[in-house]
Amino acid sequence: MGSIDLEKFNSNVVDPIKLLFDKSMFRMSYEELIKQEIHRQRDKSNTNSIGYFHQNIFKYIDKCTVPHSGWDVIFDNKVYIEMKNKHNTMNSSSSQKTFMRMQNHILKNPDAYCYLVEVIAKRSQNIVWKCSLDGVLCEHEHIRRVSIDRFYAEVTGIENAFYMMCMQLPETINELINEKAADIIQKDTVIYELQQRNPDLLKALYLLAFETYEGFSELN
Numbered sequence: 549m550g551s552i553d554l555e556k557f558n559s560n561v562v563d564p565i566k567l568l569f570d571k572s573m574f575r576m577s578y579e580e581l582i583k584q585e586i587h588r589q590r591d592k593s594n595t596n597s598i599g600y601f602h603q604n605i606f607k608y609i610d611k612c613t614v615p616h617s618g619w620d621v622i623f624d625n626k627v628y629i630e631m632k633n634k635h636n637t638m639n640s641s642s643s644q645k646t647f648m649r650m651q652n653h654i655l656k657n658p659d660a661y662c663y664l665v666e667v668i669a670k671r672s673q674n675i676v677w678k679c680s681l682d683g684v685l686c687e688h689e690h691i692r693r694v695s696i697d698r699f700y701a702e703v704t705g706i707e708n709a710f711y712m713m714c715m716q717l718p719e720t721i722n723e724l725i726n727e728k729a730a731d732i733i734q735k736d737t738v739i740y741e742l743q744q745r746n747p748d749l750l751k752a753l754y755l756l757a758f759e760t761y762e763g764f765s766e767l768n
Contacts, residue, residue, distance in 0.1 A: 552586050554741035554756075564753035578749035582739055595633075602667055602696070603631055605713075609703050620665075623703050627661045628653060631696075634668040640680075647679040650691045661690045669695035674702075 567581050576584075603620050606612040611624045621629040630646055632638060638646065650662035664677055677693040679686055694702075700710035742752040751767045758764040 552589065552736045552738060554738050557582075557586065557589070557738045558756055561757055562753065564750065564757050567753060568750065578753070579739055582742070582749075586736055586738060599631075599633060602633070606703070612703055626659060627663060627702075629663050629665050629699070631665045632667070635666045635670055643679055644681055647677065647681065647686065647691065650677075651686070651688065654688060654690050661692065663692050663694045663699065665694050665696055665699045667696045669693070671695065672697050674698045 562585060567578065567585075570576065570581055571578060604614055606621045606623075607614050613622045614620070615622060619628045620631040623629065628650070630650070646664065650664075653662055654660060672695045674692060674694045676687050676689060677691050697708075697710040700713070701707050706712070739749075742749055742756070745755055746752040746767060754764055755767050
């Protein structure tokens with residue numbers, strides 16, 4: 549993610565009232581809370597990058613394509629994949645929506661298969677996905693929940709392909725980090741820029757979120 553300045557820090561508008569409550573509840577300084585928020589943003593960015601990795605690695609596997617939109621991966625022009633990092637990341641509404649989308653695809657393409665591929669599944673599996681739609685349990689042999697190790701095995705023909713990838717990953721990541729070491733050195737400027745607005749960090753945070761609100765211009 550690189551260094552974070554005030555503009556990047558506030559790209560989704562940081563909530564100063566939450567930070568005020570956090571300061572009181574957790575007995576932390578604003579400096580500590582700001583650093584914690586920066587860490588949270590980096591963690592979210594890293595999580596998004598991991599999702600990108602899990603999807604786009606299939607560009608380099610025969611018979612797999614990664615569309616620009618729609619399905620995450622298509623294998624052999626007949627297996628359509630929705631990928632999730634963890635088995636419990638979808639709530640009931642999201643699960644139903646995904647299942648109905650797959651169901652609709654199968655109705656239009658009876659020979660196709662739709663997989664919900666989970667990186668962190670409860671266990672290694674390739675099973676029929678049973679989903680409750682408005683209280684009715686629905687299933688179809690061509691709509692399946694598949695752990696990522698089973699999906700790697702299917703698309704590569706190598707039973708332990710996912711294991712092999714995981715064993716190689718530390719070495720590859722270290723090589724990439726060493727190549728880009730200069731880019732990884734981070735010097736965040738958020739606190740400095742806030743203090744330039746107002747030495748009182750709470751007032752500076754209020755200005756960051758509420759500068760155009762009535763009364764807050766007096767904090768300048």
